Amino acid sequence: xxxxxxxxxxxxxxxxxxxxxxxxxxxxxxxxxxxxxxxxxxxxxxxxxxxxxxxxxxxxxxxxxxxxxxxxxxxxxxxxxxxxxxxxxxxxxxxxxxxxxxxxxxxxxxxxxxxxxxxxxxxxxxxxxxxxxxxxxxxxxxxxxxxxxxxxxxxxxxxxxxxxxxxxxxxxxxxxxxxxxxxxxxxxxxxxxxxxxxxxxxxxxxxxxxxxxxxxxxxxxxxxxxxxxxxxxxxxxxxxxxxxxxxxxxxxxxxxxxxxxxxxxxxxxxxxxxxxxxxxxxxxxxxxxxxxxxxxxxxxxxxxxxxxxxxxxxxxxxxxxxxxxxxxxxxxxxxx
Amino acid sequence: xxxxxxxxxxxxxxxxxxxxxxxxxxxxxxxxxxxxxxxxxxxxxxxxxxxxxxxxxxxxxxxxxxxxxxxxxxxxxxxxxxxxxxxxxxxxxxxxxxxxxxxxxxxxxxxxxxxxxxxxxxxxxxxxxxxxxxxxxxxxxxxxxxxxxxxxxxxxxxxxxxxxxxxxxxxxxxxxxxxxxxxxxxxxxxxxxxxxxxxxxxxxxxxxxxxxxxxxxxxxxxxxxxxxxxxxxxxxxxxxxxxxxxxxxxxxxxxxxxxxxxxxxxxxxxxxxxxxxxxxxxxxxxxxxxxxxxxxxxxxxxxxxxxxxxxxxxxxxxxxxxxxxxxxxxxxxxxx
Numbered sequence: 001x002x003x004x005x006x007x008x009x010x011x012x013x014x015x016x017x018x019x020x021x022x023x024x025x026x027x028x029x030x031x032x033x034x035x036x037x038x039x040x041x042x043x044x045x046x047x048x049x050x051x052x053x054x055x056x057x058x059x060x061x062x063x064x065x066x067x068x069x070x071x072x073x074x075x076x077x078x079x080x081x082x083x084x085x086x087x088x089x090x091x092x093x094x095x096x097x098x099x100x101x102x103x104x105x106x107x108x109x110x111x112x113x114x115x116x117x118x119x120x121x122x123x124x125x126x127x128x129x130x131x132x133x134x135x136x137x138x139x140x141x142x143x144x145x146x147x148x149x150x151x152x153x154x155x156x157x158x159x160x161x162x163x164x165x166x167x168x169x170x171x172x173x174x175x176x177x178x179x180x181x182x183x184x185x186x187x188x189x190x191x192x193x194x195x196x197x198x199x200x201x202x203x204x205x206x207x208x209x210x211x212x213x214x215x216x217x218x219x220x221x222x223x224x225x226x227x228x229x230x231x232x233x234x235x236x237x238x239x240x241x242x243x244x245x246x247x248x249x250x251x252x253x254x255x256x257x258x259x260x261x262x263x264x265x266x267x268x269x270x271x272x273x274x275x276x277x278x279x280x281x282x283x284x285x286x287x288x289x290x291x292x293x294x295x296x297x298x299x300x301x302x303x304x305x306x307x308x309x310x311x312x313x314x315x316x317x318x319x320x321x322x323x324x325x326x327x328x329x330x331x332x333x334x335x336x
Numbered sequence: 337x338x339x340x341x342x343x344x345x346x347x348x349x350x351x352x353x354x355x356x357x358x359x360x361x362x363x364x365x366x367x368x369x370x371x372x373x374x375x376x377x378x379x380x381x382x383x384x385x386x387x388x389x390x391x392x393x394x395x396x397x398x399x400x401x402x403x404x405x406x407x408x409x410x411x412x413x414x415x416x417x418x419x420x421x422x423x424x425x426x427x428x429x430x431x432x433x434x435x436x437x438x439x440x441x442x443x444x445x446x447x448x449x450x451x452x453x454x455x456x457x458x459x460x461x462x463x464x465x466x467x468x469x470x471x472x473x474x475x476x477x478x479x480x481x482x483x484x485x486x487x488x489x490x491x492x493x494x495x496x497x498x499x500x501x502x503x504x505x506x507x508x509x510x511x512x513x514x515x516x517x518x519x520x521x522x523x524x525x526x527x528x529x530x531x532x533x534x535x536x537x538x539x540x541x542x543x544x545x546x547x548x549x550x551x552x553x554x555x556x557x558x559x560x561x562x563x564x565x566x567x568x569x570x571x572x573x574x575x576x577x578x579x580x581x582x583x584x585x586x587x588x589x590x591x592x593x594x595x596x597x598x599x600x601x602x603x604x605x606x607x608x609x610x611x612x613x614x615x616x617x618x619x620x621x622x623x624x625x626x627x628x629x630x631x632x633x634x635x636x637x638x639x640x641x642x643x644x645x646x647x648x649x650x651x652x653x654x655x656x657x658x659x660x661x662x663x664x665x666x667x668x669x670x671x672x
Contacts, residue, residue, distance in 0.1 A: 028443065031450075062447075070415055070431070076407035083433060092444060095406070095431035097419060107364065108428060111398075114367075256619045283592045285621030 012040055028061070028090070062092045063306060064117040066108060068100045068125045068149075072249055073278040074295045075123065078147060081299025082121060089307055091118075098125040100188070100222060106133035112142050119143035119306045121299075124151055126188030143309040147302035148293070152192050157309075157320040159302040163193045166291045166326045167200025170245050170273040173289070175208050177271055177334055179243030182210075183234055185251040187220040187227070197247045197275065216241055220251055227251060231258045235270065243334075246274040256284065272333040275326075286332035294324045348376060364397065364426075398428045399642060400453040402444060404436045404461045404485075408585055409614040410631045411459065414483060417635025418457060425643055427454075434461040436524070436558060442469035448478050455479035455642045457635075460487055462524030479645040483638035484629070488528050493645075493656040495638040499529045502627045502662045503536025506581045506609040509625070511544050513607055513670055515579030518546075519570055521587040523556040523563070533583045533611065552577055556587055563587065567594045571606065579670075582610040592620065608669040611662075622668035630660045 009016045014033070022029045022037035065082055067075045079095060086093045094117065098105040105125050110133070112120055120142055124134065131151040138144050138154050150158040174182050184201045186194050198217075205212045218234055220227040231251070234241065235258055246252030252274030259266055266272055266286055274281075274288055277295040281288040301322055345355045350369070358365045358373035401418055403411045415431060422429045430453065434441040441461050446469070448456055456478055460470065467487040474480050474490050486494040510518050520537045522530050534553075541548045554570055556563040567587070570577065571594055582588030588610030595602055602608055602622055610617075610624055613631040617624040637658055 028446075070406040071409070071412035073407070076412065079406060079433070083435065087435075087440075092432065092447070095433070096428065097415070097431070099419065099423075104423075110364070111428070253616050253619060256616075260618075280589050280592075280616075280620070282596075283589060283621060284616070284619050285623070287621070 008037070008040060012036065059115055060118050061090070062094050062117045063303070064094050064096060064112060064120045066096045066098060066105065066120060066122040068098050068123065070095065070097060073276060074148070074249065074293055077277050077295035078123070078299035078302075081296035081301075082303040083299075084296075085300055085303035085307065091307075100125045100127065102127040102130050102133075106130075109133050109137045112137060113140045117142075119145070119310055121145050121147060121302050121306055123147055123149040124191075125149075126191045126194075143306055145302045145306045145309070147298050149191055149193055157302075157305050157322075159298050159305070159322045159324065160193070161293050161298065162323055162325045163196035164200045164203075166275070166328070167197035167245070167247070168204045169200070169328050170197075170275075170291050171201045171204035171243075172208075173273060173328065173330065173334055174243030174245070174271055175204065175210075177243070177267075177336075179241075179271055180210060181213075181216060181239060181241045182243040182245065183216040183218060183241035184245045184247065185218045185220060185231065185255065186247040187222070187251060188248070189219060194247055197245075201245055220248075224250075224254070227254055228258065231255055232262070235259065235262055235264060240264075241270060243271045244273070246272060246276075249274060249276040249278060252276060252288065253284075256288075266333050267335050271335075273328075274333075281329070282331060284333075286335070289331045289334040290329050291326050292329055293326045297324050344373070344376060348372065395451055396454050397426070398430050398453045399639070400448060400456045401429055401431045402434060402441065402456060402458040403431065404434050404459065406431065406433060409612060410484070410585065410629055413613050413631035414459070414635035414638075417632035417637075418639040419635075420632075421636055421639035421643065427643075436461045436463065438463040438466050438469075442466075445469050445473045448473060449476045453478075455481070455646055457481050457483060457638050457642055459483055459485040460527075461485075462527045462530075479642055481638045481642045481645070483634050485527055485529055493638075493641045493658075495634050495641070495658045495660065496529075497629050497634065498659055498661045499532035500536045500539075502611070502664070503533035503581070503583070504540045505536070505664050506533075506611075506627050507537045507540035507579075508544075509609060509664065509666065509670055510579030510581070510607055511540065511546075513579070513603075515577075515607055516546060517549075517552060517575060517577045518579040518581065519552040519554060519577035520581050520583065521554045521556060521567065521591065522583040523558070523587060524584070525555055530583055533581075537581055556584075560586075560590070563590055564594065567591055568598070571595065571598055571600060576600075577606060579607045580609070582608060582612075585610060585612040585614060588612060588624065589620075592624075602669050603671050607671075609664075610669075617665070618667060620669075622671070625667045625670040626665050627662050628665055629662045633660050 005016055005019050009019045019037055022034045070076050083093050096108045102125055131153060134151050134154055138156055144156040146156055147159040171182060188194050202212050218230050220230055231254055244255060246255055275291045277293050281290045341352055341355050345352045355373055358370045406412050419429050432444045438461055467489060470487050470490055474492055480492040482492055483495040507518060524530050538548050554566050556566055567590055580591060582591055611627045613629050617626045
């Protein structure tokens with residue numbers, strides 16, 4: 001009997017999986033057992049075969065998820081999609097929040113280069129399109145997959161949704177409902193996905209012979225109070241927009257609050273479509289018409305690609321782009 | 337000039353903070369710089385003074401937050417409270433989700449014993465009250481602070497809210513509004529905080545001469561579809577409850593959905609109070625009366641205690657219990 005994992009397991013009275021995992025330095029195995037296995041392996045001069053060394057790719061048993069925020073239905077749902085895959089693979093998901101701060105994001109990614117995790121799933125923070133730190137991570141061969149918010153100039157795998165079409169459809173719906181003045185609320189103008197949503201909005205207006213107007217495009221900030229007054233100003237002006245596209249969940253719910261404060265009726269005084277994965281959109285007053293991103297599915301798909309890379313079924317750094325379409329749910333906020 | 341960090345910094349042409357952080361093995365410093373500093377320090381036979389060695393407690397620059405879920409307003413808000421403190425301290429917060437799975441929780445805590453993080457903030461998962469793995473972590477001297485869901489039998493610091501009083505007040509409000517039959521929805525009967533909320537509900541009924549009845553206490557599960565039919569059954573029965581206390585956010589919003597499906601009016605046909613930190617509770621149809629836990633404050637306080645431990649300002653393992661009260665917001669779901 002040659003030296004195989006089976007033999008080692010049998011000699012030591014351990015399960016084959018325990019020996020495999022010990023050789024892969026899995027966190028599931030106690031230090032004591034690992035030491036015992038490694039000492040025996042050393043004694044035998046055993047060299048793990050291809051199958052065993054592929055386990056070596058599993059260095060930490062952890063994958064990192066880097067997101068701007070968790071208090072947002074898109075990200076919390078996408079994380080659950082990621083977990084659904086990681087769970088099956090026996091991996092832990094570790095979540096890091098950037099709060100849209102690129103300096104923080106940089107410092108987080110820095111950690112990964114030293115092998116703290118086996119792979120990274122990332123939704124980039126907004127900001128001034130600085131991507132050097134992400135490029136460095138990618139160059140350091142840490143498996144990386146983007147979801148939702150990708151760095152366009154980095155050739156890592158990406159799982160996206162159809163933001164341009166969604167922006168177009170949201171705007172088109174409002175036009176069909178008779179709105180001629182339509183506002184677009186956004187808070188991260190440097191983000192590609194927001195630019196795409198805006199491009200869709202812009203194109204839908206143009207296709208319908210309406211000139212997009214600067215005063216209906218509201219650039220919000222990271223501060224809720226500032227956004228509150230920006231939206232209040234928009235809704236208090238003469239020529240209040242007949243329709244509103246909220247490109248971010250937070251801005252859409254804030255618009256509801258402002259309408260309540262001003263005594264404006266939705267959809268009577270203004271109609272609203274929001275980008276949101278919020279499960280309780282139908283329970284709002286009025287129920288909210290949404291462009292719902294396939295958040296769970298996107299997380300799940302991104303994690304599946306990452307594990308393909310980790311399993312060596314793909315080259316370490318693959319260029320793959322998966323687009324999963326969003327769904328328009330028409331509800332009372334765009335009704336009569 | 338004696339050998340001080342200042343001198344070392346000056347000799348090497350580095351900032352004092354860079355030398356400090358290098359001695360503390362901070363992730364913020366490149367390996368190259370750390371090696372350079374350590375080599376020089378060794379050459380000088382420099383022994384760090386008290387201030388420098390206190391930095392040694394900062395081994396990873398990371399603290400872990402272990403929560404059952406992030407798709408819940410309480411936890412996502414508490415995490416933001418924790419981040420608000422960690423940010424100032426220059427620490428990263430890494431989040432682990434247990435999905436109420438104690439085996440998963442066990443495997444996560446296992447990692448921490450090997451020094452992956454400097455400290456742990458934890459909200460325990462529900463389940464059969466197995467706490468051995470938490471006890472082991474605590475015994476291994478990893479600084480640990482509980483928030484919201486504590487293991488009662490472990491003497492670590494705890495940041496809690498007044499669940500008993502809140503359960504009492506929620507029920508009392510419904511009684512004042514004329515409800516005589518009041519249901520209690522819960523999904524984690526092994527959790528101390530849920531038991532406390534239930535105890536408050538029970539006591540309020542008794543104090544008002546109403547006998548608590550088994551058929552109004554609904555034990556839900558982790559499966560949404562199962563819960564959906566349990567709540568549907570409750571609301572379809574003869575003697576439908578006039579009031580409902582939802583002890584978990586998910587069950588409360590599910591009750592709204594079921595009422596919509598059955599054509600029941602809230603508050604006309606049944607009144608609802610929910611435990612929730614949801615910012616958009618006022619935007620629901622009807623706006624939801626809530627017991628709002630001080631989620632952000634609780635996260636912030638727990639993190640502050642943890643950093644006191646890390647800074648050595650408290651003994652490593654302190655017994656401290658902070659209770660921050662929840663607030664009752666009366667809204668339309670308990671109106672006329």
